[in-house]
Amino acid sequence: MNEKTRQRRSAFDREAGVAIAQALFHERGYDAVSLADLTAAMDINPPSFYAAYGSKAALFERAMLRYAHENSLPLDELLAPDRPPAEAISALLLAAAKQYGRDSILRGCMITEGMRANDQAARQMAENLAHGGIQAIRAYLDEVHPQDAQALADYIAVTLRGLSASACNGMSSKRLMEVAQAAGRFIARELEASESTAAS
Structure with missing residues (x-):
């Protein structure tokens, strides 16, 4: 193949790589995703990976930030000051249940599950x-x-x-929402009991 017909490899898209890593980390968890998994999915070699992201843990942090930007629960809306507390908390739990169970592969909260990573640096990033x-x-x-x-x-x-x-263990979206609703009812009863005690 001569110079005129040779195809030049396109430049590596770092943000696309973060999206690929986010899906892998979310599906498998930080510890189960190897450097080889990441480089294979991104179609790059290890030196290019380190040049682009620094380390697996640093890429995990970027992936979590991307996940948070796309998937954070709208707390300002759910926990609006003019909303009755029992209603607001119930809505928060139900919104979380719906989100965690909405995808058949990317289940649960990536950041929450990151807090269970064996790697201390990754775990601390998720906790932060x-x-x-x-x-x-x-x-x-x-x-x-x-x-x-x-x-x-x-x-x-x-x-x-x-x-x-x-959700990560396979509980259905319907059951997750039922659990969230039950927890919401429990909180409503606790708030009512607390307010009754305070008023007496």
Whole structure:
């Protein structure tokens, strides 16, 4: 093949590579995705990979940021100050259940599942990103129900993580939503009981 007919390889698209990595990490988890998996999926060699992303952990962080940008729950809308707390929290849990179970392959929350990575650096990155969402929920509860804000925030965090893990384990979207609705009813009863105690 001469110079005129030789096809020049197109430049590597780094953002497209992040999207590829995001799908792999979301489907399999950080620990189960190897460098060989990433370079094969992106059709690049290891030196090019390191030049583009620095490390697997650094790419994981970029992939999680991309995931968060595309999939973050609209907390400002769900936890609107003028919305009754029981309704707002129930809506949050239901929205999470729908999101975690909507795809047959990319299930659960990528960031939540990243917090279970064996790799300490990757796990810390996921925890840092998840912290912002939990803090936003806690700030909302501090405003609307300060007396039980910490316990409620912990309950919501545990429920969200349980929904994500269950989605990853194959629980159907219908069952996930039923669990979210049941948790929402429980929180509504707890808030009502707490308010009754405070008023008496």
